[in-house]
Amino acid sequence: MPFALHVRLRHGRYDAGGMQPGSLEWPPHPARVFCALVASAQCQEDWDALGWLERSGSPQVWADASVSATRIDSYVVTNQVEARGGSQTWPGRTNGARSRASVTPEGEDFAVIWPEAVVPAEVLARLQRMAFGVPYVGRSTSQSEVTAATVLPGERQGWTRWAPSHVRAAQVCDLRVPYPGYVEALREVYDLGGRAWEVARAVPYAPLVDEQPVAEPVRLPWDDLMIWGFERPRARIGGDQVLRFTTVLRKAVLDHVGTDVPPQVSGHGADDRAHVAFLALPDVGHGHADGHLLGVALALPRDMPAEEWKRLVRAVAGEDRLAWLAPWSKRKSIELRYGADPRRRTLAVQTWRGSTGGSRSWVTATPMVTDGMIRARRNVEDLVAKSLLRVGCPEPVELEVSPAPLIEGAIWRPRCENVPRNRLANRPMVHVRVRFDRPVVGPLLAGSLRYLGLGLFVPVGDEA
Numbered sequence: 001m002p003f004a005l006h007v008r009l010r011h012g013r014y015d016a017g018g019m020q021p022g023s024l025e026w027p028p029h030p031a032r033v034f035c036a037l038v039a040s041a042q043c044q045e046d047w048d049a050l051g052w053l054e055r056s057g058s059p060q061v062w063a064d065a066s067v068s069a070t071r072i073d074s075y076v077v078t079n080q081v082e083a084r085g086g087s088q089t090w091p092g093r094t095n096g097a098r099s100r101a102s103v104t105p106e107g108e109d110f111a112v113i114w115p116e117a118v119v120p121a122e123v124l125a126r127l128q129r130m131a132f133g134v135p136y137v138g139r140s141t142s143q144s145e146v147t148a149a150t151v152l153p154g155e156r157q158g159w160t161r162w163a164p165s166h167v168r169a170a171q172v173c174d175l176r177v178p179y180p181g182y183v184e185a186l187r188e189v190y191d192l193g194g195r196a197w198e199v200a201r202a203v204p205y206a207p208l209v210d211e212q213p214v215a216e217p218v219r220l221p222w223d224d225l226m227i228w229g230f231e232r233p234r235a236r237i238g239g240d241q242v243l244r245f246t247t248v249l250r251k252a253v254l255d256h257v258g259t260d261v262p263p264q265v266s267g268h269g270a271d272d273r274a275h276v277a278f279l280a281l282p283d284v285g286h287g288h289a290d291g292h293l294l295g296v297a298l299a300l301p302r303d304m305p306a307e308e309w310k311r312l313v314r315a316v317a318g319e320d321r322l323a324w325l326a327p328w329s330k331r332k333s334i335e336l337r338y339g340a341d342p343r344r345r346t347l348a349v350q351t352w353r354g355s356t357g358g359s360r361s362w363v364t365a366t367p368m369v370t371d372g373m374i375r376a377r378r379n380v381e382d383l384v385a386k387s388l389l390r391v392g393c394p395e396p397v398e399l400e401v402s403p404a405p406l407i408e409g410a411i412w413r414p415r416c417e418n419v420p421r422n423r424l425a426n427r428p429m430v431h432v433r434v435r436f437d438r439p440v441v442g443p444l445l446a447g448s449l450r451y452l453g454l455g456l457f458v459p460v461g462d463e464a
Contacts, residue, residue: 003117005033006153007137008109008145015102016138020345024101027063027162030112031176033137035196038186040133049126054178058164058203060113064105065160071101111153119150165206174202174355204357217358217439220392221274222299229295229347231335239291239411242366243418245280246453248327249296256315256322262308264301274301277445279453281346282411284365289409294346299443358439359459363407364431368447368455373426380428387446398435406433
């Protein structure tokens with residue numbers, strides 16, 4: 001007996017932001033509807049019913065495939081307080097730029113379906129009561145009517161059935177879903193004044209009618225990313241300082257680890273394994289990107305022993321955490337804020353790893369120095385392909401090499417005085433756009449200076 005949450009959009013519009021700032025959300029995320037039910041919970045029996053629902057697995061989403069999108073850019077009053085203010089209406093409060101996206105589907109409804117669920121009668125009654133009390137799904141401007149039932153809604157022409165997918169499809173996307181423990185995680189983060197996205201989990205979804213089984217995605221030697229953002233406000237730091245910052249980051253990490261540094265951290269004694277990569281993260285991949293640095297990161301090897309991994313994490317994110325960098329002098333130190341920030345594209349892990357199912361197309365955000373040298377009967381394309389194969393990438397099916405950046409905000413060149421001269425002897429420094437025959441899960445680093453942040457790729461699109 002299935003269980004369905006049917007959502008009717010009273011004004012025919014769905015106002016909700018996607019996982020990236022300013023992006024739209026469609027198809028609707030199941031976690032979005034679940035959070036609307038959470039807001040209607042009033043007693044322990046309601047929480048128990050929500051606990052049953054979160055343990056029922058990832059649902060299907062039935063929604064229109066064709067939608068029209070709108071975006072509104074405006075300034076709104078924020079909760080930040082400054083002496084000089086900024087808002088003419090609220091003294092002391094500041095104004096902040098906001099971009100809000102919404103979609104208008106062809107129809108005015110969608111549904112979230114658990115096809116195999118068997119709902120106890122008392123749980124169904126609680127879920128129906130909570131659904132009745134939901135005033136909106138998404139933003140408060142997206143007024144909705146939600147009903148809970150054990151019958152499937154009448155399927156409309158134009159609806160597409162989206163379902164969790166472990167294979168690659170032409171329209172794969174990541175949707176946030178409820179999971180065991182989600183209710184408690186939400187209650188805890190709400191008590192601390194946080195947001196639902198801070199405890200969100202996403203899984204890949206694809207249309208049931210469009211699934212095309214392909215090879216499993218290729219997973220590269222690096223898995224975890226530890227990200228630090230630069231505290232604001234401060235002057236913009238040019239992307240040409242990338243090697244200065246990654247060199248200083250490496251020294252700071254080694255100082256925090258202390259003696260007996262693990263080989264994969266220092267890079268000495270681990271020639272047959274991937275090392276920790278020290279990265280500087282530029283502002284790339286959108287229309288206004290200019291390549292200035294927004295933070296730094298560590299890419300941790302997938303095969304790093306657990307004890308060494310824990311030791312590194314405790315050293316840089318524990319009690320005596322890495323809190324500042326001094327790329328020029330201690331008098332000009334830069335404060336760091338640890339933790340990925342999905343509200344800022346550059347500081348989101350997904351920006352550098354790609355979607356859960358991987359991405360086929362990648363482009364360099366920082367220039368790549370090839371591993372091999374230019375010699376007779378060797379061209380640059382061959383050297384680039386060999387550098388990609390060396391880090392575990394599949395054979396490229398398309399490869400474009402350029403002396404200039406190939407994506408908005410990519411760093412053209414690091415400053416000459418920061419580049420180790422022995423690494424450039426007969427080695428070209430180029431930008432690369434590559435497409436593989438199967439998806440690759442990042443982060444993707446390649447080339448001679450990959451462990452110091454050159455040859456850092458960013459995924460472009462999730463097409464199959």
